[in-house]
Amino acid sequence: RICIKTLHKPEATVNSLDREYTIQRLAHEAGVKTPRPLAYLALEGKAASMVMEYVEGESGKKIKESGRKITPAEYEAYSTKIKAELNRLHGVGIYHRDLHLGNVMFMPDGNISIIDFGDAVHPAIGSEDEIYTQKVMRNGRYVEERFPRDENVLQELRTIVRRPAGL
Numbered sequence: 001r002i003c004i005k006t007l008h009k010p011e012a013t014v015n016s017l018d019r020e021y022t023i024q025r026l027a028h029e030a031g032v033k034t035p036r037p038l039a040y041l042a043l044e045g046k047a048a049s050m051v052m053e054y055v056e057g058e059s060g061k062k063i064k065e066s067g068r069k070i071t072p073a074e075y076e077a078y079s080t081k082i083k084a085e086l087n088r089l090h091g092v093g094i095y096h097r098d099l100h101l102g103n104v105m106f107m108p109d110g111n112i113s114i115i116d117f118g119d120a121v122h123p124a125i126g127s128e129d130e131i132y133t134q135k136v137m138r139n140g141r142y143v144e145e146r147f148p149r150d151e152n153v154l155q156e157l158r159t160i161v162r163r164p165a166g167l
Contacts, residue, residue: 001054003035006047013118014097014136014145017048023094024052024117030092032085034114055113060101060160069162079154081112086150089114093123095131097147101156119147 007017015023021040028036035052042048063070070078082104089096096103098119105113124131132147 002038003052003054004049005052006049007118008047011138014134015118015120017050018042020117020120021050023120023122024050026092026122027089027094027114027117027120030088030094032088032094032114033081033112034117055105055107055115057105057107057113059115060104060106060157063106064101064160068160070160071162075157075161077110078106078112079157082153082157085112085114089150090124093125094120095122095124096120096150097132099150099153100148101153101160104153104157 005017007013010016013020018040021037024034025037027034035055037050037052039051040048041051086099094117096114096117096119098116099114103114103116105115107113121131121134128149132149134145134147135142136145138145
């Protein structure tokens, strides 16, 4: 099974789809749990598309919107897995910069997969402030955009943890 991503609003993302494909491929090759990119297709007069492996699971955003909760033990397991993936990403100089529950897939086997590298940078050069700040084109002009730190997803993960009764 495959997944096909086509950008309908290229101005809503920092990277072109071919750059996103390259960064996601580098992340996958570094062992990061992310859908394996299979092909980048650019047809004349058509929107470009990225073909990648399909990941079975559900985004943390969908879990949150459904009102379902995870146990404290699941939180510990998932946060450990997310931290490991961030260490792999940052270890090869890739910073996701849009890592939130909507971009983490929770798979039936208990694993996670990081998706959507549209705002990612590689190689990350400079201080963390420079990594998470960039001038981008929005509505025909350059503006300075600040991106959330990748680690912020761990705080967001806490919002879907089931609390024991009485707390």
